[in-house]
Amino acid sequence: MNAAQKLPSREFREKILFLAPGLGYIGVLFVFPLLYSLYVSLTQWNLLRPDLGVRWVGVANFVSLLRDPFTWQTVARTAYFVFGSVALELVLGMILALALNREFPGVGVIRSIILIPFIIAPVVVGFTWRFLLNNDFGPLPHLFSALHLNFLVNPPLLSNASLVIPMLIVIDAWQYMPFVTLVLLAGLKALPSEPYEAALVDGASPVQQFFRITLPLLRPALLVAVIIRTMTALRVFDTVFVMTGGGPGSASEVLSFYGYRMAFQSYQMGMSAAIGLLTLLIALVLTLFLMRSGSQS
Amino acid sequence: MKSSWSSRAVLAALAVFLMAVLATPVLAAGKVTLVSEYGIHTEAWKTEMKSFQEKSGIQLQLTQIPYANYFDQLTLNFTGRLGNYDVPYISSLWYPAFAKAGYITPLNDLVKAINISDIPGIQNYYQNGKLYMVPYMNELGGILYRKDLFEDPKEKAAFKKKYGYELKPPETLKQYRDIAEFFNRPPNLYGVTLMGKRSIFLATHFMNRLWAYGGELLDNQMRPAFNSAVGVKALEEVKEMFKYANPAARNYDFQEALTEFTMGRSAMAELWTTGLLYADDQAKSKVAGKVSFVGFPRPEENLGKKLPMLYISWGFTLAGTAKDKRAAEEWIKYVTSKDAEVRAAVHGNIPARFSALTDPKLQKKFPWLEPFRKAMQNCIPTPMVPLIPEGSALVNQYLVPAVADYMAGVADAKSALDKAADGVTQLMKSGGYYK
Numbered sequence: 001m002n003a004a005q006k007l008p009s010r011e012f013r014e015k016i017l018f019l020a021p022g023l024g025y026i027g028v029l030f031v032f033p034l035l036y037s038l039y040v041s042l043t044q045w046n047l048l049r050p051d052l053g054v055r056w057v058g059v060a061n062f063v064s065l066l067r068d069p070f071t072w073q074t075v076a077r078t079a080y081f082v083f084g085s086v087a088l089e090l091v092l093g094m095i096l097a098l099a100l101n102r103e104f105p106g107v108g109v110i111r112s113i114i115l116i117p118f119i120i121a122p123v124v125v126g127f128t129w130r131f132l133l134n135n136d137f138g139p140l141p142h143l144f145s146a147l148h149l150n151f152l153v154n155p156p157l158l159s160n161a162s163l164v165i166p167m168l169i170v171i172d173a174w175q176y177m178p179f180v181t182l183v184l185l186a187g188l189k190a191l192p193s194e195p196y197e198a199a200l201v202d203g204a205s206p207v208q209q210f211f212r213i214t215l216p217l218l219r220p221a222l223l224v225a226v227i228i229r230t231m232t233a234l235r236v237f238d239t240v241f242v243m244t245g246g247g248p249g250s251a252s253e254v255l256s257f258y259g260y261r262m263a264f265q266s267y268q269m270g271m272s273a274a275i276g277l278l279t280l281l282i283a284l285v286l287t288l289f290l291m292r293s294g295s296q297s
Numbered sequence: 298m299k300s301s302w303s304s305r306a307v308l309a310a311l312a313v314f315l316m317a318v319l320a321t322p323v324l325a326a327g328k329v330t331l332v333s334e335y336g337i338h339t340e341a342w343k344t345e346m347k348s349f350q351e352k353s354g355i356q357l358q359l360t361q362i363p364y365a366n367y368f369d370q371l372t373l374n375f376t377g378r379l380g381n382y383d384v385p386y387i388s389s390l391w392y393p394a395f396a397k398a399g400y401i402t403p404l405n406d407l408v409k410a411i412n413i414s415d416i417p418g419i420q421n422y423y424q425n426g427k428l429y430m431v432p433y434m435n436e437l438g439g440i441l442y443r444k445d446l447f448e449d450p451k452e453k454a455a456f457k458k459k460y461g462y463e464l465k466p467p468e469t470l471k472q473y474r475d476i477a478e479f480f481n482r483p484p485n486l487y488g489v490t491l492m493g494k495r496s497i498f499l500a501t502h503f504m505n506r507l508w509a510y511g512g513e514l515l516d517n518q519m520r521p522a523f524n525s526a527v528g529v530k531a532l533e534e535v536k537e538m539f540k541y542a543n544p545a546a547r548n549y550d551f552q553e554a555l556t557e558f559t560m561g562r563s564a565m566a567e568l569w570t571t572g573l574l575y576a577d578d579q580a581k582s583k584v585a586g587k588v589s590f591v592g593f594p595r596p597e598e599n600l601g602k603k604l605p606m607l608y609i610s611w612g613f614t615l616a617g618t619a620k621d622k623r624a625a626e627e628w629i630k631y632v633t634s635k636d637a638e639v640r641a642a643v644h645g646n647i648p649a650r651f652s653a654l655t656d657p658k659l660q661k662k663f664p665w666l667e668p669f670r671k672a673m674q675n676c677i678p679t680p681m682v683p684l685i686p687e688g689s690a691l692v693n694q695y696l697v698p699a700v701a702d703y704m705a706g707v708a709d710a711k712s713a714l715d716k717a718a719d720g721v722t723q724l725m726k727s728g729g730y731y732k
Binding site: 262 | 494495545
């Protein structure tokens with residue numbers, strides 16, 4: 001074997017050269033922070049006690065996290081929120097996408113208008129809904145009272161331990177349903193017309209067409225919407241922070257808020273990093289599950 | 298002759314130059330960077346910056362950070378050893394952690410230069426015998442109340458008829474409950490405004506009562522003591538008081554509570570003294586000129602005793618990385634002097650010094666300063682979190698969820714407090730206080 005054979009080929013070097021900026025970007029902004037988080041999660045590090053130093057504790061943070069019943073309650077609350085909001089967004093988003101898939105005067109304007117909640121910053125959404133739900137000044141409690149829905153007014157929705165997560169789900173759906181609609185609408189527009197023509201010849205009803213043709217063909221678009229929304233719902237923070245502070249009690253404390261509390265109220269950086277990695281693990285498992293089930297079907 | 302005149306002129310010019318140099322303060326070349334939040338008292342002391350710069354020749358620069366991010370930004374700046382700030386203006390709750398970490402340095406030279414005995418609560422700012430912070434704004438947790446309602450003859454008569462004693466600002470917890478019940482006339486007027494959102498504000502309602510009953514957060518062994526019998530009683534009483542508050546108050550934070558009171562929708566508000574600066578502002582409040590303050594009530598058997606009372610303070614510290622420490626201390630000395638405090642107070646500050654609180658002009662502008670001063674004099678000013686690096690975590694991480702869980706009905710008072718106490722024990726163990 002001569003020296004020339006040992007050297008990478010020119011083609012290989014060129015590939016590496018072209019890939020280098022992208023790899024560097026991923027390395028600096030994704031891989032390094034992830035590895036650093038992993039390192040921090042294996043330490044006991046109190047930001048306010050630099051005199052104690054950063055102590056290596058191995059997997060102790062993960063062990064205490066997984067042994068703490070509060071963690072599992074928080075995971076369950078987060079799951080409730082994620083599944084609730086994604087399901088609601090899918091159902092409403094699909095209805096809206098089907099409605100907007102038809103041509104009628106003003107449809108273009110409506111398609112633009114429905115995007116408005118999606119482009120509002122979540123923190124603004126939180127403050128807006130907090131005001132809308134204010135028992136004294138907000139219009140919604142007055143509407144509920146007028147409709148004799150007093151259980152939505154007293155105790156106030158955001159102070160009601162049983163209804164606070166459903167309320168957050170509704171708000172999340174209000175904000176992100178336009179995104180789901182947009183993805184599904186794009187999917188609907190790309191559907192071929194032949195299966196529908198064949199269905200009409202066979203005398204299939206619109207409901208049969210929806211369940212037998214539209215839904216199966218729309219599966220890739222649905223999968224994209226579900227995966228993206230699941231990931232973003234998992235990291236919900238702003239609206240919870242602004243609207244409830246995780247309360248009443250701990251009724252709306254989700255994983256991201258728990259991590260925030262550990263990092264910026266207790267300054268336990270190791271434990272907070274462990275919570276972050278636990279969230280990442282859940283997100284990975286969910287994504288793999290969804291992608292696998294999507295590809296199998 | 299001509300040359301002698303020119304020599305004299307040169308000598309005279311030199312003399313004038315030398316005198317000018319000598320007359321200029323030693324710190325003329327100094328430059329100090331201040332950092333603070335955007336807050337009413339910062340706006341007040343900002344008015345003193347110009348005169349200080351003119352008098353001292355020291356250049357001041359101010360960076361302001363929104364309160365929500367202030368602590369985090371400051372901590373990250375310190376931990377990153379960036380040294381961007383010389384004089385952080387901070388909450389008293391933060392200084393122990395910064396002092397322990399060496400981010401701020403003792404103000405040894407200032408202790409002799411300022412009359413510290415004039416500043417209530419100053420003992421809170423010593424660590425290992427060294428002063429780390431000079432308070433600029435002092436306030437107490439207590440009751441803001443509507444003078445117009447309390448002094449209304451019809452209300453007074455009706456109250457006496459119903460409860461058998463005179464209507465006056467509450468001194469005992471029973472009076473406080475009675476008055477809240479009396480004025481609770483929803484939906485237009487509520488007995489009391491409280492802050493029920495899961496936050497440190499909610500925990501203050503618990504701490505107010507815990508201290509009034511003679512309880513404490515930590516005992517002298519630094520072990521949790523708030524889950525005692527008086528702790529349970531205090532927590533149960535918080536829930537009781539919410540009966541006389543707007544149902545919406547269960548999710549109120551400080552700002553919403555203040556808004557309710559300034560809109561004239563409650564007879565009392567369990568807030569702290571800064572609220573009066575807003576409530577007394579014609580431009581912002583419907584009850585301006587009709588409000589006053591009373592220190593937090595206590596059980597009848599504890600009347601006259603000097604008990605802890607919720608104490609909130611902001612003040613000036615010196616960063617360990619300050620480049621010109623002497624110039625920085627000059628600023629702190631200047632701005633915390635009695636005269637500077639009096640001048641700035643009208644712009645929205647409650648002075649830290651007793652001598653400033655008793656200033657006649659200031660008392661005329663803010664009549665509630667006198668009851669506030671009395672309350673301050675007759676209590677042990679006690680910060681809302683223990684002044685140890687773990688203090689903030691103790692309250693935010695354990696106490697707040699405990700109070701919130703009890704208020705939400707997911708735990709009874711005793712088990713909620715016991716659970717918090719277990720967490721605090723672990724926290725203190727990990728901090729090395731005991732094994």
